[in-house]
Amino acid sequence: MIIKLEPINDNNRDAVLALSVREDQPFVAPNDYSLSEADEANAKAPGTARPFAIYAGEKIVGFCMLALDPEDENPVDRYCLWRFMIDKSEQGKGYGQAALQEIIRYFKENGVDTVYLSTAPANARGLHVYHKAGFRETGIIDGDEAVLMRMLKGPNRIIKNVYGVDVDKAMRIKGKRGYGVSIAVQAGDGDFLTYCAGSGRYGEDFPVNPDMLFQAGSVSKPMFALTLLRYVDKGLIDLDADISGVVPEFVKKGPVTFAALLSHTAGYNLHGFPGYPAKHEPLSLEDVLNGKGNTPKLRRIRPYGKQHMYSGGGITLAELAFTRITRTTLREAFQKEVAEPLGLKHTGFFQPLDEELVSNAAFGFRLAQKEDPAHGYHYYPEHAAAGLWTTPTELVKIGLALSKSYRRGGFLKKKTARRMMTSVMDNYGLCLDVWESEARKDSVAGHTGENYGFLTSWVFSRKKDICVAVMYNNVTEAADEAMNNIACEIYKNAKE
Numbered sequence: 001m002i003i004k005l006e007p008i009n010d011n012n013r014d015a016v017l018a019l020s021v022r023e024d025q026p027f028v029a030p031n032d033y034s035l036s037e038a039d040e041a042n043a044k045a046p047g048t049a050r051p052f053a054i055y056a057g058e059k060i061v062g063f064c065m066l067a068l069d070p071e072d073e074n075p076v077d078r079y080c081l082w083r084f085m086i087d088k089s090e091q092g093k094g095y096g097q098a099a100l101q102e103i104i105r106y107f108k109e110n111g112v113d114t115v116y117l118s119t120a121p122a123n124a125r126g127l128h129v130y131h132k133a134g135f136r137e138t139g140i141i142d143g144d145e146a147v148l149m150r151m152l153k154g155p156n157r158i159i160k161n162v163y164g165v166d167v168d169k170a171m172r173i174k175g176k177r178g179y180g181v182s183i184a185v186q187a188g189d190g191d192f193l194t195y196c197a198g199s200g201r202y203g204e205d206f207p208v209n210p211d212m213l214f215q216a217g218s219v220s221k222p223m224f225a226l227t228l229l230r231y232v233d234k235g236l237i238d239l240d241a242d243i244s245g246v247v248p249e250f251v252k253k254g255p256v257t258f259a260a261l262l263s264h265t266a267g268y269n270l271h272g273f274p275g276y277p278a279k280h281e282p283l284s285l286e287d288v289l290n291g292k293g294n295t296p297k298l299r300r301i302r303p304y305g306k307q308h309m310y311s312g313g314g315i316t317l318a319e320l321a322f323t324r325i326t327r328t329t330l331r332e333a334f335q336k337e338v339a340e341p342l343g344l345k346h347t348g349f350f351q352p353l354d355e356e357l358v359s360n361a362a363f364g365f366r367l368a369q370k371e372d373p374a375h376g377y378h379y380y381p382e383h384a385a386a387g388l389w390t391t392p393t394e395l396v397k398i399g400l401a402l403s404k405s406y407r408r409g410g411f412l413k414k415k416t417a418r419r420m421m422t423s424v425m426d427n428y429g430l431c432l433d434v435w436e437s438e439a440r441k442d443s444v445a446g447h448t449g450e451n452y453g454f455l456t457s458w459v460f461s462r463k464k465d466i467c468v469a470v471m472y473n474n475v476t477e478a479a480d481e482a483m484n485n486i487a488c489e490i491y492k493n494a495k496e
Helices: 013-017 031-044 095-109 124-132 167-171 217-233 258-262 285-289 312-326 330-342 355-360 392-408 414-420 477-495
Strands: 003-007 049-056 059-068 079-086 114-119 136-142 145-151 180-186 192-198 433-437 442-451 454-461 467-472
Touching: 003 095, 013 031, 013 049, 013 059, 031 049, 031 059, 031 079, 049 079, 049 095, 059 095, 079 095, 095 124, 114 124, 124 145, 167 180, 167 192, 167 477, 180 392, 180 477, 192 392, 217 258, 217 312, 217 330, 217 392, 217 414, 217 442, 217 454, 258 312, 285 312, 312 330, 330 392, 392 414, 392 442, 392 454, 392 467, 442 477, 454 477, 467 477
Parallel strands: 079 114
Antiparallel strands: 003 049, 049 059, 059 079, 114 145, 136 145, 136 192, 180 192, 180 467, 433 442, 442 454, 454 467
16 A cells, blocks of 8 residues: 655645545544645744645545644644544545554654644544554643644653643652642643643542542632622622621631631631541531631631731631621532632532542542542531632633733722732732732732642732643642642743
């Protein structure tokens, strides 16, 4: 079988346009659209898009388009198989594999070391063809497509690279049964991708996927604040009103305001919470604050408004006041005020986690082996402080909504968003870390989170549509440092 690639010209263009795939193969763009894209790309940078007719002998059986742009900073776009199809009447004859080998040879002859391609994760037939040709998943989901790669020199090993960061090495992802990481990135140029590697459940072959739920730890706090601020925008809550009378049993001497509690300047104890085994009997917010759980009773230990002292207890007190004022639970309020308007399908204060959600939930550390094989995570009655389940993708959606609100209003009123993201004390606003970087060229906000067995790092720009979220199902000091470092490095590279 002689397969060859011939550039598109006046003699073969019509024949290529007449090619099509089967109706059950909706993953390939029409060839006229691909050729239009090639013309547009080559008008900007001649030679970067290279469309070819695929010949078997003298007969045209398929079409491919290659991208060769050595100046592109993104390795996925630098050298890639942009389009590939075999006509529906010519499939099943071995032309696909033979054509892929010709495509690989073409890239090699042009000095290319690594070739990428992307396709829909549901494209099982296409993935089978690409796997057979030596392409392997990178773990990156770019938009709605899985990114595959093939090395053309040396052993065909997969390089885990997300905006210049070797995530697997940094997070010590080892095989299919260790710990796992999930990442989502919105870059300044509008590109969105997710990256998943490792196992969502230690000891199991349970691949992390972009929709897998992770516990967010203290990233729950800004989600609570966002919910509360939606009520502020409606005139139903006053951030600066004394709420001592709403929670009198926990405030011996006022005043206490939501603003002070959310900025951690109210002087309360209880830095964080360890959680409880998943099947622990439910505890109320009052139980937690009265010391009836596994943490001491809430009390004020520092002068009100005089210093920033991080307090999960203060946030829990704010949650109790919020539920009494609004007469609703935080879970219900978040769903109505945040999840539904932003189109979030996998985020909520699910405490305890609904049984139907367990099947795609990550387990933290080795809790499935140590406590409960069916529920490898802890229960957190302190919803606002530590009770959020979410995905990096949806954290990015929330970060972008906050960024846009800061710049011009929208999901929150501009004044409200700016108050949330303006430092009250020690570079901390209302449940958000806020800081300036690179001589004030960028204004950054975010939060980190740690629950038993889970780590989260979330950072976004207040000036641009840039956001990075990283979630991991293990907690060590080294992992915490590594994850925050890679989140910052990915953010910096995505911004550039």
